[in-house]
Amino acid sequence: MHLNHSNVLKAFTRPFLLVLLFALVGFNLVKGQSNQQAIDSVLLAIPKANDSIKVNLYLELVALTYHSDYSQALAYSQSALMLARSIGYTRAIAGSLMNSATIYTHQERYSEAIEHYELALDAFKANKDSVGIAMCYGNLASLHQRIAEWGKALDYAKQSRSISLSFQDSVGVAISSGTLGAVYKSLGLQDSSIRYYRESLELYFKVGRESDRATTLANLGLAFQDLGKYAQAGKCFQEALEVHQKLERQKDIAMVHQYIGQNAYRQELWDTAVMHFNKSLAFFSELGDQQGQAKSLHSFAQVYAAQGEYEKALSFYRDAIQLKRQQPNQQSLATSLLAIGSVFRKLSMEDSASFYIDRAVDIGKAGDYKKVLRGAARERSLHLQSIGDFEGALKQEEIYSKVTDSMMGASSFASLEQLRADYNANRVQLLEQEAEARKQLLEIEQSESNVQKMIILILALLLGLLVMVLLWRRMRSRVLARESLIKEREIGVLAMIDADHQVREKVSRDLHDGLGQVLAGLKLRMHGLSKRFKVNDPEVIKEMGMLDRLIENAIEEVRTIAYLMIPPLLKERGLVAALEEMLAASIDQEQLKYELSTVGDTSRLPEVVERSLYRVCQELVSNTIKHANATALWVQLIHTKEQILLTVEDNGIGFDYDECQAKGSGLRNMKSRIEALGGKLVVERPSDQGQVTKIRIPL
Numbered sequence: 281m282h283l284n285h286s287n288v289l290k291a292f293t294r295p296f297l298l299v300l301l302f303a304l305v306g307f308n309l310v311k312g313q314s315n316q317q318a319i320d321s322v323l324l325a326i327p328k329a330n331d332s333i334k335v336n337l338y339l340e341l342v343a344l345t346y347h348s349d350y351s352q353a354l355a356y357s358q359s360a361l362m363l364a365r366s367i368g369y370t371r372a373i374a375g376s377l378m379n380s381a382t383i384y385t386h387q388e389r390y391s392e393a394i395e396h397y398e399l400a401l402d403a404f405k406a407n408k409d410s411v412g413i414a415m416c417y418g419n420l421a422s423l424h425q426r427i428a429e430w431g432k433a434l435d436y437a438k439q440s441r442s443i444s445l446s447f448q449d450s451v452g453v454a455i456s457s458g459t460l461g462a463v464y465k466s467l468g469l470q471d472s473s474i475r476y477y478r479e480s481l482e483l484y485f486k487v488g489r490e491s492d493r494a495t496t497l498a499n500l501g502l503a504f505q506d507l508g509k510y511a512q513a514g515k516c517f518q519e520a521l522e523v524h525q526k527l528e529r530q531k532d533i534a535m536v537h538q539y540i541g542q543n544a545y546r547q548e549l550w551d552t553a554v555m556h557f558n559k560s561l562a563f564f565s566e567l568g569d570q571q572g573q574a575k576s577l578h579s580f581a582q583v584y585a586a587q588g589e590y591e592k593a594l595s596f597y598r599d600a601i602q603l604k605r606q607q608p609n610q611q612s613l614a615t616s617l618l619a620i621g622s623v624f625r626k627l628s629m630e631d632s633a634s635f636y637i638d639r640a641v642d643i644g645k646a647g648d649y650k651k652v653l654r655g656a657a658r659e660r661s662l663h664l665q666s667i668g669d670f671e672g673a674l675k676q677e678e679i680y681s682k683v684t685d686s687m688m689g690a691s692s693f694a695s696l697e698q699l700r701a702d703y704n705a706n707r708v709q710l711l712e713q714e715a716e717a718r719k720q721l722l723e724i725e726q727s728e729s730n731v732q733k734m735i736i737l738i739l740a741l742l743l744g745l746l747v748m749v750l751l752w753r754r755m756r757s758r759v760l761a762r763e764s765l766i767k768e769r770e771i772g773v774l775a776m777i778d779a780d781h782q783v784r785e786k787v788s789r790d791l792h793d794g795l796g797q798v799l800a801g802l803k804l805r806m807h808g809l810s811k812r813f814k815v816n817d818p819e820v821i822k823e824m825g826m827l828d829r830l831i832e833n834a835i836e837e838v839r840t841i842a843y844l845m846i847p848p849l850l851k852e853r854g855l856v857a858a859l860e861e862m863l864a865a866s867i868d869q870e871q872l873k874y875e876l877s878t879v880g881d882t883s884r885l886p887e888v889v890e891r892s893l894y895r896v897c898q899e900l901v902s903n904t905i906k907h908a909n910a911t912a913l914w915v916q917l918i919h920t921k922e923q924i925l926l927t928v929e930d931n932g933i934g935f936d937y938d939e940c941q942a943k944g945s946g947l948r949n950m951k952s953r954i955e956a957l958g959g960k961l962v963v964e965r966p967s968d969q970g971q972v973t974k975i976r977i978p979l
Contacts, residue, residue, distance in 0.1 A: 319344050335364045335372045342379045347531065348567075354383045374403035374412055378419075385423060388571070388611065394423050414443040414452045421459045425466055428650040433463045454483035458496050465503050473503045491532075494523035498536055505543055508907060513543050534563030534572055541579055545586070553583050571612075574603040578616055590623050597623070614643040614652040618659055625663050633663055654680055735809055739827075742802055749798055799835045803828065847894070855890040856882050856917065862898055863915070866905065873912045880919035889977060892953045893917075893926050896961070899950055900928040900973055908932025908971065926975040934971045 319341060326337050338360035345353040361376035363369075381396035397420050404412030421436035437459045444452030461476035477500040484493035501516030517540045524532040541556035557579045564572030581596035597620045604613040621636035637659050644652035661676035810824055850858035856878055867874050885893075897915065904910050910932030918925040954961045959977035 315344060315348070331363060331367045332369055332372075335360050335367070335369050335376075338363065339372065339375055339379065346383070350383050350387055354380060357383065370403065370407055371409075374400050374407065374409065377403060378412070378415070381419065385419070390423055390427055394420065397423065410443055410447055411449065411452065414440045414449070414456065417443070418452075418456050418459050421456075422462065425459070425463050427648075428466070430463065430467055433466075434460075437463055450483050450487050451489065454480045454487070454489075454492065454496075457483070458499065461496075461499060461503065465499075465506065470503050470507050474500065477503060490523050491527055491529065494520040494527075494529075494532065497523070498532075498539055501539060501543070505539075505546065510543055510547050514540070517543060530563055530567055531569065531572070534560045534567070534569070537563065538572075538575060538579065545579070545583055548586070550583055550587060554580070557583070570603045570606060574600045574612065574616075577603070578612075578619070581616075581619065585619070585623055585626075590627055593623055594620060610643045610647055611649045611652060614640040614647075614649060615655070617643070618652065618655050621659055621663075625659065625666065628666070630663065630667055633659075637663065735813055738809060739806065742805060746798060746802060749795070753795065795838050799831055799838065803831045803835070806831070850890060850894055854882075854884045855894055858890075858894055859897060859915065859917075862894075863901065866901060867913070872905065872910060874915065875913070876915045876917075878917045878919075882917050882919045885919070885924060889924060889957060892957060893924070893975065893977075896950045896953055896975060897926060897928060899946060903946070904928075904930045904932060904971075908934075910970070921979065923979055924977045927972065929970065929972045931970045934965070934969060 322337050322341055322344065326334055329337060338356050341356040342353050342360070345356065357376050357379040360372060361380065364372035364376055377396050377400035381393045381400060384390075384393035384396060397416050401413060401416040401420070404416060417436045417440035421433045421440060423433075424430075424436065425433035437456055441453060441456035441460065444456055457476045458480040461473045461480065464470070464476065465473035477496055480496045481493060481500065484490075484496060497516045497520040501513040501520065504510075504513035504516060517536055521533065521536045521540070524536060537556045537560035541553045541560060544550075544552035544556065557576050560579075561573060561576035564576060577596050577600035581593045581600065584590070584596065585593035597616050601613060601616050601620075604610075604616060617636045617640040621633045621640065624630075624633035624636065637656055640652055641656045643649070644656060657676045657680035661673045661680065664670070664673040664676060806824070806828065847858050847861065849861050856876075860876060863874055863876060884890075901913070901915075904913055908930050910930035912931045914927070914929045916925075916927045916929075918927075951961045954975050954977065957977050959975060962974045962976075964972040964974065
C-alpha cells in the first residue's frame with residue numbers, strides 16, 4: 281500500500297478533462313451514473329471526437345477501469361500513448377506512461393514499471409513539469425524499495441521530497457515522506473520510518489485527503505508491528521479500516537483485514553487471525569483479485585503451519601500457488617514455494633523440501649529476487665543441518681550473509697544516517713516556522729504604518745541571516761563528516777570511534793554556543809525593537825508574542841539536542857555516574873526494576889573505554905526496554921588488574937543470537953566497538969529465559 285496509484289492515474293486526467301467530459305457526454309457521466317454507465321458513455325463519445333480529445337477520453341477510461349480490470353486499463357493506456365505520440369501531445373504522453381507504469385506495478389511486473397516511469401520522467405523533464413518529476417521520483421523510490429535496492433530507493437525518495445518542498449506542494453511532500461517511511465522501514469530504521477509516516481499523516485489531514493491518510497495509517501501500523509508494538513499497530517489498522525469503509529474502497533478494506541490478521545498472527549491469536557483472513561479473502565474474491573486471494577490463502581497456511589497442522593498448511597499453500605502461477609511476476613510464487621519447502625523440512629521429508637527450495641531458487645535467480653535468495657539460503661542451511669551436512673550449511677549461511685549485506689548496503693552507517701536525518705528534519709521544521717513567521721510579518725506590513733514596516737524588514741533580515749548561519753553550519757558539518765570518514769578508513773575502527781566522539785562533542789558545542797547564542801541574540805534584538813518602536817496595535821503585539829514563543833521553542837530544542845549528543849556526566853564524573861543517570865532517565869521502575877553494582881575501583885577508567893562501554897550499555901538497555909518484555913534488569917561493572925568486565929542481564933524473552941547478528945547492524949556495531957579495544961562481547965543463554973551480555977576488555 282505504499283503506492284497510492286489511483287491518485288497518480290487521475291492526477292494527469294482529471295484537471296483538464298472534467299470540462300471536456302461535461303460537454304461531450306453530459307453531466308450524468310461524472311455524477312449519478314454507475315461506473316459501467318460512465319465507461320459506456322465515454323466509449324460512445326470516442327468515435328465522434330478529434331484525436332486530442334480521443335487521447336483524453338482514453339485516459340479517462342484508464343481511471344474508470346483501473347480498479348476493476350488491470351488488463352483493460354493497460355490497453356486503454358497504451359491506446360492513449362500511441363495516439364498521443366502520433367499527434368505530438370506531450371503532456372498526454374507523460375500521463376499515459378505513468379498510467380502504464382502504475383498498472384505494471386500492481387501486476388508485479390516491476391522491470392516494465394521501472395522502464396515506463398523512467399520514460400515518463402524524461403517526458404516530464406522535457407516539459408519542465410516539476411509535479412510530474414517529483415511523482416516519478418517517488419514511484420521509482422517505491423519500486424526500488426520493493427525489489428530491495430535500498431540505495432536507489434532512498435535517493436529517489438529524497439529527490440522527490442526536495443522538489444516538492446521547493447514549490448511548497450503539501451501533497452507531494454506527504455507522498456514522498458510516506459515513501460521515505462517505507463524505505464526506512466525496509467532498512468530496519470523503524471524510528472525514522474514512524475517519524476516520516478507521521479509527517480505524511482499530518483499533511484494529508486491538513487489537505488483533507490482521507491483515502492491517502494488511511495493508506496498511511498495502515499503503513500504506520502506495519503512499522504509499529506515490526507517493533508512489536510501490536511496495540512499501537514492495531515489502533516492504526518482499525519482507524520484506517522474505518523476510513524476505507526466510509527469511502528467504500530473494497531480493495532483497501534481487504535488489505536487492512538489482511539494486516540489486522542497478520543497482527544493477530546504475530547501475537548498467536550489464531551482465531552482472530554483466521555477471522556480477518558476470511559474477511560480479506562471474501563473481499564478479494566468478490567473483486568476477482570487473484571493476487572489478493574493468493575495472499576489470503578498464503579496467510580491461512582502460515583497460521584496452520586505455526587500450529588503444527590502441516591497438512592492443512594500444505595493444502596492452502598498449494599491453492600495459493602495455483603493462483604500465483606497465473607500472475608506475470610514470480611516473486612510471490614517463489615515465496616510460497618519456499619514456505620512449502622520449509623513445511624516439508626519440518627516433516628523430515630528432505631527430498632520434497634529440496635525440490636521446492638530448488639524451484640524457488642531458480643525463480644529467484646531468474647528475477648534477481650534478493651529476498652527469495654536470502655530466504656532460500658536460510659532454508660537450505662537448516663535443511664543441511666538436519667541431515668548432518670554442516671560444511672554445506674556453513675556455505676549457505678555465507679550466501680545468506682552476502683545477500684543480506686547487498687540488500688542492506690545503504691545502511692552501513694545506519695546510526696550516522698539517522699543522526700543526519702534527525703538534523704535535517706529539525707532544520708526543515710525550523711525553516712517552515714521561519715517561513716510562516718515571514719508570511720505573518722508581510723501581512724502586517726501591508727496594513728500597518730511605516731514604522732511597523734521597518735520592524736518587519738529588520739526581522740526579515742535577521743531571519744535571513746539565521747538561515748545563512750544554518751546553511752553554513754550544515755556545509756561545515758558535511759566537510760567535517762567527510763574528513764572524518766577519510767580518516768576512519770586510513771587508521772581503522774578505533775580511530776572511527778574516537779572521531780565519532782569528537783564529532784558529537786563538537787556538534788554539541790556548536791549547537792549550544794553557536795546556534796543557541798544566535799537564537800538568544802535574535803530574541804533580545806526583537807525585544808529591543810519592540811520597546812524601541814513602542815508598538816501598541818494588539819494584533820502586532822499578538823504576532824510578536826507568537827514569534828517570541830517560536831524562538832524560545834527553537835532555543836530549548838537546540839539545548840536538548842546538544843545535551844543528548846554528549847552526556848556531561850560521562851566526561852565530568854566518569855562511567856558509573858553516567859550509567860546511573862542514563863538508567864534513571866530511561867527506565868520506569870514501575871514497569872522494569874533495575875540494579876547497578878560495581879566491584880573494584882571504577883571511579884575513573886580510560887576515556888576511550890568509558891565512551892565505548894557507555895554507548896554499548898546504552899544500546900543494550902534500549903533493546904531490553906523495547907524488545908525483551910523484561911521485568912528486571914541487572915548491570916554490573918567489575919574492574920580488576922587484568923580486565924574490565926561489564927555484564928547486562930535481564931529476565932526477558934531473549935533472542936536468537938545468530939539471527940540478530942545476520943539481520944541487524946546494532947549487534948555488529950557493538951562488537952566492532954569492543955573488538956577495537958581488544959575486547960570481546962559474548963551473549964550467553966540466548967533463550968526464552970532471558971539474556972546475559974558480557975563485555976570483557978583486557979588491561
